[in-house]
Amino acid sequence: MGKDIREDIAWAQINKDVLKSLESPRKAYWVILLVALLVFGVGVGCEVYQYNMGMGVANLDNPHVWGLYIASFIFWIGMSHSGTLLSAILHLMHADWRKPIYRFAEAMTTFSLLTAALFVAVHLGRVWQIYYALPYPNERWAWPNFQSPLLWDAMAVFTYLSSSMIFLYVGMIPDLAICRDNIHQGWRKKVYTILALGWEGTDRQWRNFRMTYLTVACFLIPLAVSVHSIVAGDFAMSQQPGWHVTSFPPYFVAGALYSGCAAIISLFVILRYVFRFEEYMTLPILKKIVRLTFAIAMVWTYLNCIEFASVWYSHDEAAKGVLIQKAIGPYAPFWWAMIFCGSVVPFAMMVKKWQTNIPIMFAVSLLLNLGMFLERWMIVSPTFSHGIYPWTFDHDQWPSMVQWGMVFGSFGWFTLLFLVFCKVFPSVSMYEVKEMVYHRSLQSKKEAAGEELAVKGAN
Amino acid sequence: MSVSNLLENWSKFRHTHPVEDKGHPDWEAYPSDIKWAMAIDLDACTGCNACSVACYAENNLPVVGKEKYSHGQAMHWMRIERYWDESESGFEVDQGARFLPMMCQQCEAAPCETVCPVGATNHTEDGLNSQIYNRCIGSRYCSANCPYKVRYFNWYDYPTTKDVWPSPMNEQLNPDLSVRSKGVMEKCTFCKQRTYVARNNAKTEGRPVQDGDVQTACQEACPAGAITFGNLYDPESKVAQKWQHQQVELTKEKQDKDKTEGNRLRGYRILEELRPYPSVMYLERVRESAV
């Protein structure tokens, strides 16, 4: 395997390369930004229409009350897990190949959560009363219902969002200082100055910084796991057949990591191209993510099999009915597509030559994400189409263009946030890449000299 | 301060076991000695739909029209389901159809209640599952979790939708209850406006509510008298007597009588095994095989 980063990149070069991304991206950046804006516009248009007309225009019905909005909500929450995974877990595991790519992954976490939150809003029949779900003290004793998984959800997501924002921000402080020091005028300078919190890189600051970052990372990991477990609870706590499944929490977490990793691959490819990060987002790193993704794909596949088996051998006829319907009913094409994308396509990542083939991996990552989107939809809808109560089975329901429009628009919104972020903040962690380069150079010296050299002060 | 209220009165918000305690009175004038319940005799029910239309008339239900009906957006709180006998070769019609009037079963441990994020659907002290329209934010989780799928969401703003209540049709609307606006959930209330009138009258007269003081609109219309409604806690009430005779107990998820083969009773509750403790007992349809 080639080197995951060149050990002879000068630190000043790193600063220069990364800071360049704040100044002059390729033209593609602006094109994508414009497209994202348009796509988001479609979503906004759909919401305005739905807000005025009523939820009926989404073509949901009684009892098929949930559809793509909830599916997208889970999808985006899932997406957010990649950031936590790469940053926090790999950080704790001292996997320093994560360093050039964790920043944008963390940003992804934050923005996916913001996107997911949108779906909570557009899903509500009376979004203008959304604050009823907040536990604010009021004189009418009107509290939200703490028994409702939806409330747990709201709280978990909110906590996760705030924590991941802190994590993202804390990890960025040394880099913000670099920005501050390298940009000489304009509003940005002021922003960086404020955000850098007077960072000077003293020993004490570094010590405190490491401690804080580690603490937040430790806090974030269980939080991430619990968030998607709680999202799983929205379903597992209900009595709908196909939802009422014990293995849902781990299944959701695995799915989340899976889609997150796949999204990292996609974004990796895009950023590498758009911001000319070839030096940092190297093919060996891609290979590592690809392997990780493959492993998670297998875990996900395993959990799927477990779920099918336990439903099949249970005495829950309704749940079994839903499973059978998934395979042969009106949703069968999508369900099989999900199996194909989620469990078959990843085998492409076994092919050594393809692991570093950017177009192929890009295509694979998109397919995996498609599969994971379908997974969420296949969790939400089929049970309404064939649930407990036969009279109300509903095989005709098909999301209207309004629903699709908002799903579509959410990608625009996410891309928009993400691109703006990359343009305003360093999307590659400069100080950590420097560490990485330093470690690599130590290592090659060591190899060259054949000497024992203790690596100290890492991390 | 409301936090302290919440902490002090937690038990008022949630019952320990939904079917064992009788709940808390709304306000002191009403002791909670009422548990509204129903019995529906499927052998008497002819499937005529009169109950359903009566419910439209009484409860301001919107007529949604063909287009919306085709999207599954009908609002009938009381729907008449029609099933056929089934055999290997398909549907059998030799013994006719089976009709089942289905509306909210007013579950004692209502699956819809626990999941509502804002507590817009609640248990009342007289044993009903209530729906607070102005509290509802339209998450539809309650519907997702209702095993009977009897909750109906206002997908549109029906009062302002063309041809739903064109003037002067709106003058028929019952002022005893609201007309729901878009984005809220609704469902059968056991004609709450009627039960409250009965309770107010009884209170004015200084007596407990008696059997026959109140009929639900569906019961009142039903030409075959298939629907019995009343206070299950009143041993004199018809509904209590029916439940008792059929040995169907509110607080059981498995009836003792069902443990004995050939018990020759026909009362049952639908999806009882999911433990929602529904307040509606059905009586099996009877068919003579000698013909």
Added chain:
Amino acid sequence: MKENDFNRRDFLKVLGWGGTAVALSGCGNTSIQDGQEIVTSYVTLPSYVIPSIANYFNSTCAQCDAGCNIMGRVREGRVLKAEGNPNSPINRGKMCGLGQSGVQAHYNPDRIRQPLLKGQAVTWEAALGAINDKLNGVKGEQVAFLTGGMSGHVQALFGNYMDALGSKNHFSYEAISPAVLRVANKKAYGMAMPRYRIDKARVVVSFGADFLGAWVSPVNFAQQYAQFRKGTRPEGRGVLVQVEPKMTLTGANADSWIGIRPGTEGMLALGVINALGSAGIKLPADIAAAVKDYTPERVGVNTGVPFERINKLATLLKERSPSLVLAGDAAEGYVNGSQNALAIAMLNHVLGNVGKTVEAAASVPFPQIAPTVGSRSSLNKLNDGLAAGKYKVVFSYGANPVFSAPAAMKFKDNFVKADFKVAFAQYLDETAQAADLVLPLDSAMEDWGTVVPEYMAAPEGSDADTYAQMSFRQPLMQKLYPDTRGVGDILLALLKQRKADEYKDFEDFYSYLHNAVLKNKVALGGKTTDDDDIFWDETLSKGIVPLKGVAGSVSAKMSAADLKLSPATGTDTNYPLRLIPAVSASMRDGRNANEPWLQESPDPLTTVVWDSWVEIHPKTAAKLGIAEGDIVEVASKSGSIKSQAYLFPGIHPDAVSVPVGYGHEGMGRYAKGVGANVFSILDPVFEQETGELALNETNVKISKTGQRVIIVKEEGPLGGSQDGRPKIAVQVQADKVDLSKEV
């Protein structure tokens, strides 16, 4: 006529104006200043009116001819809901869905609000003047008056008007009515409409009488049925057998549904009599001779009912007495309909049911108010007359023949031949559209009247055999529109054109009715010493006037001589299927099609809403390659319609069925363009003895048009399957339960 100081009229003004003022003041629409409106304070309302508390006023349902007694729930001057009057022997506090929808006929946004002369709004003076002009110089025999069924004081007034015109051309038309049955019943029992005692029978065998759906007096029958099903009755739980080619709602409630080949119902009845003879029931000699050829085996072949089943039916009837055998629409709708009905009635005689479950009904003592029942044959006569140009001026009230007459009769073409056509109508329906002058009617909740039901139910009691009743219809609220009028008021105005002197004392129909009732105070149950006003108020508030009726009697015997059962008409190879127009409880003949609750209320059997459909047996459909939702063309010799196919095993494979009442071209927003009008394709085939249009004698062929729709219906994708769930709609065999001690 001097009215007392505070009567219902003033009261309604109070309520009406109170209500309207409150409703409108919010929109700034009141015109109190100009002094034209009487605004009455809530503070000074009569003591019994408490804002927010409803008052109930008794009246009579006008949605069908059963004449159920109802209470209108009135609040703040608006009628909100109709509920059954618990004191009624007809409906005992209950109502059907059609009846419930009466408020939607009243508040219907598509009501006509002004007289229309050639489509132009005119004043009543102009409208009535136009009638007067047109009638001048026209002889009595050149005037024809088409009505639906009628009774009570409106009918009395109507009779006077016809006399005043010197016309005998009253045609009483109902598109759907048991007209053949009445004639057969007269022969078999000696009376057209005896009381059927379903509640007393142990077995009911109904040959297509949809008594739980749309037949005769369904709410009354549904209650009897509920009694009949009670295991706690001394007779035990009753057993219902329904014989018909297309399942009706009653068929759907049967213990045994027998899908018979169309037109062979009478033959099956004779087969059962034959089998009863073999089983040891003693048959009169003439009857034995008449049925001797109808062995179960032969009948089985002809009717398609296995002979074992015929024998079983005979055994059941023999073992469980008394029973009741009914002949309904499915039996009478053929060329040999009378004979079918007679054969079926004969079963009652053979089984000894006459006098037990077929009881004599009393009739009202005043023939002027006794019901005139409609038939289809009368329309033929009118049509012939119109075709021959006999009538110059034609009135139509309570009938919509342009919609309901078969296209082959060319009724519309003939109708427009008359010089001047006047339609009394609530909606601009097809007949009103073809008329020269349309007179807008009050709704039944705004109008006065009395109703005498044709089917005379009686309360339990010793004087049941002389029980007859008259019911009041009274306004439940102030008129919605100032320019609509009650039918009685219009007739009175027309009468005044002819005989001003005789009617000058009557300001309006209300005063006519008031006067007529008070004049007959004693006959109506009052005493001569009773105060007029108190008597009037009490009578009105009860809504039901029990009358000492004329007891009838049912003939104990029936001679086989009347019975000459001709074979069912054969099929036509070009038109291989028999069309059964289905009459549903909500839609009936289509006059209430513009009430949206009825359109949205699913057909009980197919669960279809807002459209018509073609019911096809799955086997027949498979042969023709038709799947659910295919738009098929149903073509008869007389025309064709298109509608969606619904596959349904409750129909004989040789038959298809389309509901009547759909396919309006006018009427209003909820009716127009919904479904197809099956009346239009009926062949003009008539019952041989009565001349009634034989509704089930149309042969059709079905072909696919290539179009498809997803049927809009209540049932889910599984149809009527419970998907193996054990406890949803549970059915149990009668011997597995103990019903005798149930509470």
